[in-house]
Amino acid sequence: MASSxxxxxxxxxxxxxxxxxxxxxxxxxxIYNIAMTAGxxxxxxxxxxxxxxxxTHKGLYKSIxxxxxxxxxxxxxxxFHCAFGMVRTSVIVTGVQVCSRIFMVWFVTHSIKQIQNEExxxxxxxxxxxxxxxRYSFYTFSLLNHLPYFIKWARYNLFIVLYPVGVxxxxxxxxxxxxxxxxxxxxxxxxxxxxxxxxxxxxxxxIVMLSYIPLFPQxxxxxxxxxxxxxxxEVMVEKED
Amino acid sequence: xxxxxxxxxxxxxxxxxxxxCFLDKVEPHATIGEIKCLFHKVYPQxxxxxQALKLDPKRKALKDDEILQNLPVGxxxxxxxxxxxxxxxxxxxxxxxxxxxxxxxxxxxxxxPYIYHHKHAFTSSPYPAxxxxxxxHSIHYIKRLIETIFVHRFSHGTMPxxxxxxxxxxxxxxxxxxxYYINHPLYTPPYYGNKQVNYAxxxxxxxxxxxxxxxxxxxNLKSDGSKARKIPYPTKNPFTWLFFFxxxxxxxxxxxxxxxxxxxxxxxxxxLFTLIGFIQMTIWAKGKHYTYIREFKEYPDLxxxxxxxxx
Numbered sequence: 201m202a203s204s205x206x207x208x209x210x211x212x213x214x215x216x217x218x219x220x221x222x223x224x225x226x227x228x229x230x231i232y233n234i235a236m237t238a239g240x241x242x243x244x245x246x247x248x249x250x251x252x253x254x255x256t257h258k259g260l261y262k263s264i265x266x267x268x269x270x271x272x273x274x275x276x277x278x279x280f281h282c283a284f285g286m287v288r289t290s291v292i293v294t295g296v297q298v299c300s301r302i303f304m305v306w307f308v309t310h311s312i313k314q315i316q317n318e319e320x321x322x323x324x325x326x327x328x329x330x331x332x333x334x335r336y337s338f339y340t341f342s343l344l345n346h347l348p349y350f351i352k353w354a355r356y357n358l359f360i361v362l363y364p365v366g367v368x369x370x371x372x373x374x375x376x377x378x379x380x381x382x383x384x385x386x387x388x389x390x391x392x393x394x395x396x397x398x399x400x401x402x403x404x405x406x407i408v409m410l411s412y413i414p415l416f417p418q419x420x421x422x423x424x425x426x427x428x429x430x431x432x433x434e435v436m437v438e439k440e441d
Numbered sequence: 442x443x444x445x446x447x448x449x450x451x452x453x454x455x456x457x458x459x460x461x462c463f464l465d466k467v468e469p470h471a472t473i474g475e476i477k478c479l480f481h482k483v484y485p486q487x488x489x490x491x492q493a494l495k496l497d498p499k500r501k502a503l504k505d506d507e508i509l510q511n512l513p514v515g516x517x518x519x520x521x522x523x524x525x526x527x528x529x530x531x532x533x534x535x536x537x538x539x540x541x542x543x544x545x546x547x548x549x550x551x552x553x554p555y556i557y558h559h560k561h562a563f564t565s566s567p568y569p570a571x572x573x574x575x576x577x578h579s580i581h582y583i584k585r586l587i588e589t590i591f592v593h594r595f596s597h598g599t600m601p602x603x604x605x606x607x608x609x610x611x612x613x614x615x616x617x618x619x620x621y622y623i624n625h626p627l628y629t630p631p632y633y634g635n636k637q638v639n640y641a642x643x644x645x646x647x648x649x650x651x652x653x654x655x656x657x658x659x660x661n662l663k664s665d666g667s668k669a670r671k672i673p674y675p676t677k678n679p680f681t682w683l684f685f686f687x688x689x690x691x692x693x694x695x696x697x698x699x700x701x702x703x704x705x706x707x708x709x710x711x712x713l714f715t716l717i718g719f720i721q722m723t724i725w726a727k728g729k730h731y732t733y734i735r736e737f738k739e740y741p742d743l744x745x746x747x748x749x750x751x752x
Contacts (some may be wrong), residue, residue, distance in 0.1 A: 391628075392629050395709045396622045396707060396710075397622060
């Protein structure tokens with residue numbers, strides 16, 4: 201789903217505090233965010249090159265899947281950043297977002313090969329790529345205390361389009377995968393067995409799709425509130441001048 | 442005759458700063474609880490347990506027993522009001538949380554129609570382990586209901602309504618999920634057979650007795666009516682001797698009971714329920730343990746929060 205949240209207005213203060221107290225943490229976070237920005241840019245370039253060369257989206261996922269898996273899985277580190285207090289965000293919020301991405305990449309597109317050429321895959325890949333490049337460069341420039349306005353603008357405005365587009369891509373992909381899961385019975389456990397448990401991956405996917413209904417609006421409106429706080433705060437400063 | 446200076450109390454909305462209510466001629470020794478009753482008369486929909494009154498919108502809510510003249514206010518006190526939402530009493534919460542699983546498990550035990558394949562409706566399992574599990578599960582929740590009605594004394598009066606919804610979903614949902622597998626026609630009895638079931642049953646009974654003893658002991662601490670917290674100590678009852686080693690033996694016994702139930706049924710969903718419960722109880726036990734340590738300098742060194750010597 202979406203990218204992890206940070207309180208934009210308090211970020212500068214936080215970063216200044218971090219700078220004076222924890223130079224190594226800041227250095228690591230800067231390196232991490234630069235690397236992730238670069239990684240997703242590589243992904244974006246690879247996707248554009250493939251489409252220009254081949255003129256179709258078929259085979260696009262396969263060509264970038266390694267890079268995608270690497271950088272998206274690497275994002276698990278962000279959970280630790282929150283847990284160790286290096287970043288001022290809730291562990292649970294970050295955890296849910298990273299895990300939903302990991303789930304999509306490893307348990308849907310990687311495991312169910314037949315849907316890799318669906319258009320919906322390109323839909324969420326594009327949404328994720330633009331989102332992540334914006335987000336990681338936002339964090340990078342914030343840490344370096346030189347945040348160009350257009351990055352801040354992008355971070356707090358592009359999501360209005362990218363969130364719904366990404367969610368649509370993800371849901372359509374899972375929906376397309378359902379018949380293949382049903383047929384293969386993958387990742388499922390049936391009774392009887394000595395652990396007296398059963399698990400139906402097909403039903404699990406349906407539950408995942410349904411969970412978007414309560415979760416997506418919450419995340420979306422959270423970002424909208426952040427946006428109002430950051431942009432509204434700017435307006436206030438102007439008025440004082 | 443001494444002159445009594447009456448206070449004036451204005452209650453504001455923290456966001457709009459609009460004055461919701463103005464009370465004059467308030468006794469200086471009036472409590473926050475009494476002020477809440479006066480506010481309730483003006484706004485009947487906001488009963489006292491739903492109100493949070495604060496000196497400052499950002500600070501914590503004032504306690505009901507705080508006295509007006511002891512607060513850092515002038516003769517005109519300004520309080521901010523927050524609506525805590527619909528509230529429900531603790532007793533009501535616990536009764537619904539525990540009555541649900543008791544009843545739901547029985548639906549699965551008696552294999553009511555539409556749960557399993559219709560040819561299994563109203564049939565019973567051939568395994569004694571399944572009947573034993575039903576008895577144990579039911580006794581566990583009946584014990585909890587009895588404790589809620591007759592034993593426990595609750596310190597806070599109420600909790601927000603959404604908590605009861607969330608808690609009930611958790612208890613009822615898990616009860617349904619584990620009952621589904623234990624009472625399933627394709628249930629597989631434990632690997633080591635009756636030996637496994639009987640040992641687990643013995644441990645289950647011991648843990649239930651232990652848990653009940655601890656609840657009684659904790660209840661007796663508050664029996665003289667004073668609100669002050671006291672250190673619980675082991676009594677003549679051997680089950681309470683766990684107090685030598687842990688701060689919250691009630692949680693220890695509870696975890697032990699569910700662990701035995703897992704062994705008795707050899708069922709992964711039960712194990713998951715046990716694990717989640719154990720994690721939650723450990724968090725609570727640690728909180729309680731450190732509160733004890735902060736409050737009492739003479740708190741016994743040997744005690745750990747929930748597992749002797751370990752956790």
